[in-house]
Amino acid sequence: QTVVTQEPSLTVSPGGTVTLTCASSTGAVTSGYYPNWFQQKPGQAPRALIYSTSNKHPWTPARFAGSLLGGKAALTLSGVQPEDEAEYYCLLYHDNARVFGGGTKLTVL
Amino acid sequence: EVQLVESGGGLVQPGGSLRLSCAASGFTFRKYDMHWVRQGAGKGLEWVSAIGTGGDTYYLASVEGRFTISRDDARNSLDLQMDTLYAGDAAVYYCARGGASWGDERFDYWGQGTLVTVSS
Numbered sequence: 001q002t003v004v005t006q007e008p009s010l011t012v013s014p015g016g017t018v019t020l021t022c023a024s025s026t027g028a029v030t031s032g033y034y035p036n037w038f039q040q041k042p043g044q045a046p047r048a049l050i051y052s053t054s055n056k057h058p059w060t061p062a063r064f065a066g067s068l069l070g071g072k073a074a075l076t077l078s079g080v081q082p083e084d085e086a087e088y089y090c091l092l093y094h095d096n097a098r099v100f101g102g103g104t105k106l107t108v109l
Numbered sequence: 110e111v112q113l114v115e116s117g118g119g120l121v122q123p124g125g126s127l128r129l130s131c132a133a134s135g136f137t138f139r140k141y142d143m144h145w146v147r148q149g150a151g152k153g154l155e156w157v158s159a160i161g162t163g164g165d166t167y168y169l170a171s172v173e174g175r176f177t178i179s180r181d182d183a184r185n186s187l188d189l190q191m192d193t194l195y196a197g198d199a200a201v202y203y204c205a206r207g208g209a210s211w212g213d214e215r216f217d218y219w220g221q222g223t224l225v226t227v228s229s
Contacts, residue, residue, distance in 0.1 A: 001170060034214030038154070045203060045222055046146075046154060051215035089154050093214050096167045098144070098156040 006101035022090030028071035035073035111135040118223030131187040131204030139182035142207030147200035
């Protein structure tokens with residue numbers, strides 16, 4: 001069974017830049033894994049940010065960017081805002097199944 | 110406006126069954142894949158099942174044979190029949206809209222979720 005690994009927690013200062021990554025136990029993440037990224041705040045449903053590696057939804061703030069980096073999917077936040085403090089999840093497609101990473105708790109401090 | 114509204118959650122005993130529904134509106138339902146995703150208390154997201162526009166179905170290994178996803182395009186409705194429930198199935202269950210074509214892997218809209226509790 002595929003395991004998707006994310007950093008458990010990261011801390012960033014307001015205005016700073018941070019990169020979250022998403023690795024697959026099956027090997028290098030490629031565009032064929034169609035990486036998605038989601039933001040979730042306490043008590044809320046997840047909100048979609050990025051699909052198919054780097055595509056933004058109409059509501060995705062410009063400071064969020066998806067990419068492939070060193071065999072992993074990556075989500076980079078530039079000019080972090082206090083409201084970006086949240087849990088972030090990646091999702092990979094693999095053999096008709098989808099697998100979420102364990103999530104990264106991003107603290108803005 | 111795209112809306113997804115889940116219903117059917119509740120308390121069920123171990124070994125019991127429950128049927129969840131997701132009412133969709135604001136888009137052409139038959140054109141999109143649909144998914145169920147769950148989240149246990151204090152835990153991360155877990156993909157559960159998907160159904161394509163052609164009725165093809167896919168499941169998380171641990172629910173295969175116990176859960177059945179279905180869709181009714183005439184009623185714009187997505188269902189998840191859950192049988193032989195275990196304590197580990199307890200979670201908030203979300204429905205999410207998928208993509209509209211092959212290779213369009215997205216979960217762009219989500220419902221607010223329905224809570225399933227499995228306890229004696």
